């Protein structure tokens with residue numbers, strides 16, 4: 001039996017993080033249809049957390065605007081260090097992390113580091129490209145970005161991308177719909193029948209990673225939780241599931257069930273008798 005969901009599906013908490021000037025406060029105000037958080041060209045304008053609520057598509061959202069994050073090496077100000085710590089704390093508290101990127105600038109290593117952190121904490125994460133009104137050929141830009149991420153970010157399967165203009169209120173509502181749909185996906189329940197179909201599919205592929213010439217295979221899968229779905233995966237090995245197998249399994253699983261951009265947890269269970277079955 002699966003443990004019931006702890007959180008209410010119609011309540012979603014999210015925070016907007018990212019470099020100074022990327023437009024976090026503009027997006028915050030746009031969603032709240034009010035000028036709550038100060039906005040402007042001055043670098044590092046927001047110095048405190050702003051929190052507020054809004055309702056859209058019958059969902060209650062709690063949203064945090066955060067101070068812009070700079071690279072650690074660039075910071076010598078104690079207050080800024082403290083603010084950075086607060087932002088990291090907020091990531092722990094929310095369901096969804098919005099990493100806001102100025103489309104006119106490049107994605108930075110810091111952006112990837114923040115994304116890695118959110119992924120480790122099992123959050124839904126969006127790379128949200130803002131200021132699309134300043135981009136001439138939007139379609140080409142999106143294709144270029146997705147290609148870039150596929151080639152340069154190994155965790156591409158774990159993230160979502162979207163493209164908006166906070167200032168011009170473009171694609172904001174469809175972005176909120178995306179958040180709602182990903183939040184639903186976190187509560188996915190996969191039936192035993194479908195888990196078995198997946199195992200059969202894998203067996204037909206017969207491309208399992210090998211350790212010392214022996215293939216590591218899953219023997220049985222069971223879902224034990226929703227709301228960050230958790231699956232127990234029993235494998236045909238006495239040893240702990242090697243990382244290469246864990247990656248292979250996650251990839252195949254996500255492709256088969258079409259789960260992109262939401263966290264999944266697995267417990268890989270080694271068997272006492274790997275040669276049975």
Ligand SMILES: Nc1nc2c(ncn2[C@@H]2O[C@H](COP(=O)(O)OP(=O)(O)OP(=O)(O)O)[C@@H](O)[C@H]2O)c(=O)[nH]1
Pocket residue numbers: 019020021022023024025026027038039040041042043044045046047066067068069130131132133134164165166167168
């Ligand atoms: N053209 C354009 N400008 C934008 C957009 N969103 C924000 N801006 C501008 O970008 C500048 C910075 O916006 P803010 O919302 O203050 O940025 P922030 O990320 O909150 O910045 P910090 O608080 O310093 O971290 C302002 O001049 C905004 O008007 C957008 O979609 N298009």
Ligand SMILES: [Mg+2]
Pocket residue numbers: 024025026037038039045046066067068
């Ligand atoms: Mg701000």
